[in-house]
Every structure is written in C-alpha cells, then in structure tokens.
Amino acid sequence: MHKHLWFIGALLLVASFDLMLAAMTGVKASERQKSMGARASTVRSLGLTDLSLWTEARYTRNPTQTDFFSPFQDLPGGMEHFPAGAIIAVPAHLYPSTETERP
Amino acid sequence: MNLLKRRKLLEFALGALWRRKGRNGALAAVFVLVVSMLFSVLLIVDSLKTEAVNLLLHSPDVVVQRVWAGRHDLVSASYAERIAREPGVASAVPRLWGYYYDAFTESNFTIMHPLETEEPTRQLEGRLPAASDECALGLGVARLRKAALGDELSLIDANAVGQTFKVVGIFREDSQLLTNDLILFTREAVAAFFAFPEGMATDIAVRLHNPVEANALAKKTVRIFPDTRPITLSEMRRTYDAVFNWRSGMLLAALLGAVLAFVVMAWDKATGLSAEEKREIGILKAIGWDTSDILEMKFWEGFSISAFSLFVGFGLSLLHVFHLESFLLGPILRGWSVLFPPLDVTPDPDYLAVAQVAFIVCVPYIAATVIPSWKAAKADPDEAIRG
Numbered sequence: 001m002h003k004h005l006w007f008i009g010a011l012l013l014v015a016s017f018d019l020m021l022a023a024m025t026g027v028k029a030s031e032r033q034k035s036m037g038a039r040a041s042t043v044r045s046l047g048l049t050d051l052s053l054w055t056e057a058r059y060t061r062n063p064t065q066t067d068f069f070s071p072f073q074d075l076p077g078g079m080e081h082f083p084a085g086a087i088i089a090v091p092a093h094l095y096p097s098t099e100t101e102r103p
Numbered sequence: 104m105n106l107l108k109r110r111k112l113l114e115f116a117l118g119a120l121w122r123r124k125g126r127n128g129a130l131a132a133v134f135v136l137v138v139s140m141l142f143s144v145l146l147i148v149d150s151l152k153t154e155a156v157n158l159l160l161h162s163p164d165v166v167v168q169r170v171w172a173g174r175h176d177l178v179s180a181s182y183a184e185r186i187a188r189e190p191g192v193a194s195a196v197p198r199l200w201g202y203y204y205d206a207f208t209e210s211n212f213t214i215m216h217p218l219e220t221e222e223p224t225r226q227l228e229g230r231l232p233a234a235s236d237e238c239a240l241g242l243g244v245a246r247l248r249k250a251a252l253g254d255e256l257s258l259i260d261a262n263a264v265g266q267t268f269k270v271v272g273i274f275r276e277d278s279q280l281l282t283n284d285l286i287l288f289t290r291e292a293v294a295a296f297f298a299f300p301e302g303m304a305t306d307i308a309v310r311l312h313n314p315v316e317a318n319a320l321a322k323k324t325v326r327i328f329p330d331t332r333p334i335t336l337s338e339m340r341r342t343y344d345a346v347f348n349w350r351s352g353m354l355l356a357a358l359l360g361a362v363l364a365f366v367v368m369a370w371d372k373a374t375g376l377s378a379e380e381k382r383e384i385g386i387l388k389a390i391g392w393d394t395s396d397i398l399e400m401k402f403w404e405g406f407s408i409s410a411f412s413l414f415v416g417f418g419l420s421l422l423h424v425f426h427l428e429s430f431l432l433g434p435i436l437r438g439w440s441v442l443f444p445p446l447d448v449t450p451d452p453d454y455l456a457v458a459q460v461a462f463i464v465c466v467p468y469i470a471a472t473v474i475p476s477w478k479a480a481k482a483d484p485d486e487a488i489r490g
Contacts, residue, residue, distance in 0.1 A: 003114050003118060003444040004114045004117060006195065008114070008116075010411065011410060011411060013289065014415055014468040015414055016119065018414055018421065019417040020424055021418055021425075022421065022452075024426070025421055025450045025452065026182045028426075029321040033279075033449065036158075036224075036449075038226050038277070039158055040158065040161045041222065041223075041224050041226070042225070042226050042274075042281050042282060042322050043112075043158050044221045045222060045223050045224040046215060046218065046282075046285070047162070047196070047198060047221070049159065051154070051343075052213070052279070052282060052444060053440075053444065054438055055210060055284045056438055056440050060438075060440075061202070061211065063342055063346065064166075064343070065306070067173070069169075069173055069174045076171055082438060082439060083439055084439075087438075091333070091338075091342040092341035092342045092344075
C-alpha cells in the first residue's frame with residue numbers, strides 16, 4: 001500500500017481547506033474594512049474611547065479612562081476581583097510618563 | 104535514488120505509526136487541541152487589538168479628567184472654555200456620561216450623549232434622540248430589555264424616580280463592539296438623569312487641528328489646571344496594545360496551560376521508547392539499517408504527526424475565531440459581563456506569529472521523537488531484540 005501517497009494526499013487536502021478558510025477570512029476582512037468608515041463615524045460622533053467589551057466594572061468597561069482607585073474600591077483591603085481584570089494590563093496613562101507631567 | 108529512499112522511509116514511518124494507531128491517534132488529537140487553542144488565542148487577541156487600535160484612531164485627541172484626592176471627579180465646563188482658547192485646539196467639549204446599573208437585568212449600561220461638534224453616526228437604525236424623553240440604544244441593551252423602535256424604556260434616575268424614554272434609534276449589529284451597552288440621551292437629559300451639578304461634566308473631549316500636538320497640549324493643560332489629568336490618544340492606543348499583552352494574567356494562563364500540556368506530552372516521548380519500539384529498532388539494525396536511516400525514519404514519524412496536527416489545528420482555529428465568533432473562547436473572555444458583544448472582529452491574522460508558534464511547537468516534538476531513538480539506535484541490536 002502506498003501509505004505515503006495517502007498521507008501526502010491528506011496533508012494536501014487539509015492544506016487546501018486551510019487555504020480556502022484563509023481566503024474566506026481575507027474576504028471577510030475586506031468586507032469589514034468597507035464598514036470601517038461607518039464605525040469610525042460612530043467613534044467620532046460619540047467621542048468613544050473604549051470598546052464595549054467588559055461591562056463588569058467601570059475600570060474594565062473604560063480601561064483607558066480609569067484611575068488607580070476604581071479596581072480596589074469595593075471593600076476595605078479588597079483586591080481587584082473581576083475576571084476581566086486578569087486580562088487587562090495596567091492602562092498606559094497610569095504609568096509614570098516622561099511626556100506629560102502629572103500631579 | 105535519494106527521493107526513492109525518502110519515500111520508502113516515509114512509507115515505513117507511516118506504517119510504524121499505523122501499527123500503533125490508537126496511541127498515535129490520541130497523540131495527534133491532543134496535538135490538534137493544543138495547537139488550535141494556541142492559535143485561537145493568538146488570532147483573537149491580534150484581531151481585537153487591531154480592531155481597537157484602528158477604531159480608536161478616531162477618538163478625541165485628548166480627554167481631560169479632573170482628579171481629586173487621587174480619584175476621578177467631575178470637571179467644570181469652564182475648564183473646557185479655557186482649553187478651547189489654546190492655539191491648535193479645534194474643539195473642547197464637556198462630556199456628560201456615566202454608568203447605570205439596571206437591577207431588572209443585573210447588567211451595567213453606559214449612558215452618554217452625542218457630541219454636538221461631530222457629524223452623526225451612520226450606524227443607527229432610526230435617529231439620534233432630539234428631545235429629553237427620547238433615547239437611542241445599543242443592540243445589546245435593546246435585546247436585553249426587549250425594546251424595539253417606538254417602544255418605551257423605563258430607567259430609575261439619580262433621584263430614584265422612574266423615567267420613561269421613547270426608543271427612536273437602535274445601533275446596527277456591525278457596531279456592537281462599540282455600542283453594545285450604550286444608551287444615548289440628549290445632553291440635557293443626561294444632566295438631569297444623573298443630577299449633574301450645574302456647569303459640571305464628566306470630562307472634556309478635545310480635538311486638535313494637528314493631533315501631533317496632543318502631548319504639548321496635555322502638558323499645558325496640567326500647568327493651567329494642576330488638578331487635571333489629560334489622557335492622550337497615544338496613551339489610549341497603548342492601553343489597548345497592552346490589554347491583551349502576554350503579561351496579562353488570563354492570556355498568560357491560557358497560553359501557559361497549553362504550553363505545559365504540550366511539554367508534558369513531549370517529555371513523555373523524550374523519556375524513552377517503549378520496549379516494543381526498542382525491539383523494532385534493534386531488528387532494523389540487525390537487518391542492516393544505518394543509524395542515520397533509523398533517525399530519518401523517526402524524523403518522518405514525528406514530522407507526520409506534527410505537520411498533520413498543525414494544519415488541522417490551524418484550520419480549526421481560523422474557523423473558530425473568524426467564522427464561528429470564538430464561541431469557545433468567548434465565555435472565557437466574557438468574565439462576569441452580562442452584556443458582551445459577539446466577537447465579530449476584523450480578521451487580521453499575524454501569519455508570521457503563527458509560523459513562529461508552529462516552529463516552537465513542532466521542532467521540540469520532532470526532537471523529542473528523534474533523540475530517544477538515537478540512543479536506542481546506538482545500542483547493541485542483539486540486546487535490543489532480546490529486550
């Protein structure tokens with residue numbers, strides 16, 4: 001039996017499937033790019049600064065606008081406890097910056 | 104001649120794999136799972152980051168907050184008037200917005216108003232609210248509260264008084280990543296709903312004629328108003344660059360879990376061959392196979408499983424992330440959010456990163472297959488056959 005032909009055939013079949021999926025993904029990407037202008041208009045119109053991803057807490061809903069206090073405000077000595085807090089790294093504006101003097 | 108020899112060795116390797124099809128099938132299945140999980144995390148993270156960074160290009164150039172005792176506090180609208188007089192400032196708009204906890208659905212909404220200095224959004228079915236008793240909803244809110252155009256939405260304001268708003272607009276599905284939890288009122292309605300003190304705002308959205316001057320304006324704002332914290336657009340974008348940073352806990356945990364599972368699997372192979380495999384190698388040596396031929400045969404064994412699993416895993420991850428909206432990863436990313444948009448992102452796969460991960464995953468596995476075989480191939484064939 002020519003097992004190597006079966007194997008190469010199966011590999012090519014899966015590779016073709018991957019290429020087809022990649023092509024479909026590319027088509028989807030260009031379709032979504034067409035609506036980028038509309039989505040950009042929403043961002044400008046509403047002055048949005050964050051994606052509407054995690055609505056658990058205010059520091060996860062608007063990570064670009066949060067302060068140090070918010071994650072730990074719920075109870076005395078309480079650690080930050082929302083699951084999305086484990087995904088979000090500390091926002092850039094809360095790091096000391098040499099670009100802008102902060103109080 | 105060389106090609107014929109390669110084919111024959113590959114044929115023999117595939118035969119050896121087929122003889123232990125149960126074990127190798129299970130190994131391939133685990134490999135596929137690990138690879139597809141790694142690639143899925145990589146693909147969704149890259150795409151979300153790109154989506155955020157591309158969209159937030161259109162955010163205000165600077166957002167000015169007021170900080171009191173280390174906490175975000177309301178800012179006077181007079182600050183906006185002063186900032187607007189600075190050279191290079193196109194507009195400085197006090198924004199009124201806040202969060203609303205809906206006890207009925209146990210979810211959090213964001214209530215805000217459109218900026219008067221900007222053109223209206225093009226993603227709304229219906230229209231923006233024009234009167235104080237009108238609202239426009241994000242699709243997530245509309246679905247959660249089962250509100251359609253023309254319906255009424257009841258909310259409790261800051262004075263614990265029930266307010267009713269007519270739904271005049273609902274955002275379209277393709278805007279959910281931005282607007283899923285939003286409720287839009289007019290500016291006056293937001294002020295009344297949250298009982299904002301007269302002349303106060305949540306923050307100030309600043310647009311510049313030349314966005315490059317954002318840092319300069321931020322420094323100047325702090326000098327004029329030392330109790331403010333300006334947040335520039337570059338800082339907002341860097342936040343989303345870092346949101347899915349590999350240092351972030353959950354992403355690291357997901358990747359580490361997958362990598363550890365893979366290391367355990369490779370270690371199991373590397374710790375030694377089974378008695379049957381050693382006997383096989385001994386027989387091959389006894390009938391005249393070179394050590395190099397045995398190693399090449401083992402290489403094809405490792406390559407066959409890893410290459411096939413890699414292709415299958417990658418295809419599954421593409422399908423899962425970009426065509427099935429990451430239905431497996433979604434619950435992990437969702438956390439405790441009641442409102443969470445479908446992860447319908449603009450695909451932006453970083454194929455270089457995918458190739459790097461593929462290399463990191465395949466090479467150690469192939470090495471873990473070949474190296475123990477080298478030791479067995481060096482052993483005395485007679486000892487290997489007798490066990």
